[in-house]
Amino acid sequence: MKKDIDLIESLINRNEYFYKTGKIKKREYLINNFFLIDKIEDILSKNQREKISEFLSDEFSLPKFNLSISILKAVPN
Numbered sequence: 001m002k003k004d005i006d007l008i009e010s011l012i013n014r015n016e017y018f019y020k021t022g023k024i025k026k027r028e029y030l031i032n033n034f035f036l037i038d039k040i041e042d043i044l045s046k047n048q049r050e051k052i053s054e055f056l057s058d059e060f061s062l063p064k065f066n067l068s069i070s071i072l073k074a075v076p077n
Contacts, residue, residue: 004043011072012036014065023062032069039072 012033019029 001043005040008036008040008043008072011065011068018062018065035069035073 015024015029015032015036018024019026024032
């Protein structure tokens, strides 16, 4: 569980970076944040236990960041 939360926290940090550098617009930034927060709530509530796939770990690669978000969205709720 801790590892999953750490991975999501990393995605939140990268989302912030891409927004601050202007690589993503405010709307996409907010959508990503709400989605990631929802994932953390699911994990913490223990109602939904899911294994979050390892994401590609190049810290500031926008395509890899978008891929990580897409992978999370593809996991069935």
